[in-house]
Amino acid sequence: MYRNILIATDGSSLSARAVEHGANLAKALGATVLLLTVTERFHLFAVDADQLEETPTSFREHMQKQAERTLAEAAEIAARIGADATTVHLEDDVPYQAIIRTAESQRSDLIVMASHGRGGVSALLLGSETMKVLSHSKIPVLVVR
Template sequence: MYRNILIATDGSSLAARAVEHGTNLAKALGATVLLLTVTERFHLFAIESDQLEETPSSFREHMQRQADHTLEEAAEIARNLGVEARTLHMEDDAPYRAIIRTAEDNVCDVIVMASHGRGGVSALLLGSETMKVLHHSNIPVLVVR
């Protein structure tokens, strides 16, 4: 059924449950796993507090460290379940687009993601990335609550 599974994670505890669920599914089906995290680009005018005191290079370094940490935790979950997983960090102002594009480019059969993630002010203004993926994706989406 599913041979290539994309699992999107933002490093939150709920996303970790989605990673565990998705890797268990992959193990049961003998599928491959691609773990993806998407970080936003630096914006000169931003409402996110983590961008207010940063320069573009320090913000990029901070986000890279955060992405590396997020992907390492997700890869560890997969390793503990005996599932080999590739990892990928993307930078995009619209994470849902990066998730869908990555799933399409990697010929994924299903996208696994948490029902909601970190959120913050941008999530309140823009809505849930999961809802956007559900709305725009032609690939099936498995939402983990």
């Protein structure tokens, strides 16, 4: 049914559960796994404290190290389960679009993501990337809470 599964991760413990769930599904189906993390680009004019304290070079290095750590942890989970996984790190200001674009270009037939399960006004105000992927993707999305 699913042959190529994209698992999006941000390195959180909740995302680790999604990686575990997706990798177990992939192993059971004999599917491949693409582990994806998306980090933001440096903005010259930013209000984010992380970017105010850094130069473009140091910010990129910091984000690269964070992405490497995130993907290494996710790859370790997949390997422990026995799922065949590759990793990709992208820089993009709109993570949900990068996730969908990557899933389409890699011919993924399922996207696996975590969600905090917020509802109502909280979900509207926070506008989670998972909700945006759910709303815009033509590819099925499995949400792990």
